[in-house]
Amino acid sequence: MSLRQIVLDTETTGLSPEDGHRVIEIGCVEIVDRRLSGRRLHLYMNPEREIDQGALEVHGLTLERLSSEPRFAEVADRIAEFVAGAELLIHNAPFDLGFLDAEYRRLGRPAFETLASGVVDTLALARELHPGRRNSLDALCERYEVSNAHRTLHGALLDAELLADVYLAMTRGQDSLEIALGGAEGAAAGGEAGGQWPPPGLRVRYADEAERAAHDALLADIAREAKKPPIWTALAAPQAEAPAPG
Structure with missing residues (x-):
């Protein structure tokens, strides 16, 4: 049976869904049996609210830029269909899942992570592998020689693509290691x-x-x-x- 994983990242209007902040961009990259399949999902959303200055400095997405994009409710089914049944790979998973859960609750739907077969927090994984060291996405790109020279601002699809390469490098060998059972x-x-x-x-x-x-x-x-x-x-x-x- 094939192992299907979705590397996922979001950009948001601020830091806390409890304060009414919203998802404005989502990027998903599919991995099947530890190989990039080429399938991606990339969507922008109109949050219908102002974007915090701190968030704007991170991703550069303005409300004016997003005003013509669909609302989250209009793309929720597309997102659900893309991730359904896959294992999610997310860097600092509680942050992204907190926002996505809040978006799905607004629609009266179950928590987002119930769509998936499981969740791997790649930040927690990196901290286990590299205790006491920096484990941001940029630091991991440098450590595993994944080029991120084109990353001047955060972007959900770009960050998901970088994380996919980092994850495969960080877990290299798991697909070939065999344990003698006798x-x-x-x-x-x-x-x-x-x-x-x-x-x-x-x-x-x-x-x-x-x-x-x-x-x-x-x-x-x-x-x-x-x-x-x-x-x-x-x-x-x-x-x-x-x-x-x-």
Whole structure:
């Protein structure tokens, strides 16, 4: 069964839906089995209210620019159809979901996230992977070498496209890592290799002394910034000395 994910981002009139702020732009990018499918949804909406100056400085969208766009109620079905049944990938998910839930409540409909099979907050994921470091979208683009030179202002579709590339880089290896189950299940999962890991013929390259020292230095930097040992150090079981490279 295919894994369908939707990377989603919004722009809004302000910071709080409780203060009556509205969604004015939504961008969605589809990923199927960890590959960009090419399907996108990009919509602007007329919020029928003023836009806070702080928000305007972030995305540059004025009420005049949006006055001819449809209202949220007119595009709610299109959004629902696009995300239905998918896993949502959102950076700082509580923010976007709070706004989208408020929009759907205005229409007397269930919470937005009930349309999806689940939600992954990529900001929370990044914080787990990089404790004590900056994990904004810009910082992650730099860390994973995703070009964001064209990002002068925030835009829902642009940010969703960047986040899709960042997420795939951040979770690289999950689509190829196999765990030997043993017995008949292992043979079925591992094909000819019978579940063996590493499979026969795979060349294993061990870190040399300089690489291990660089790794230790990075962990020390993380510990200093976070003021606590990094998760890797805290959870890793003691390892035997790796063989010298051959």
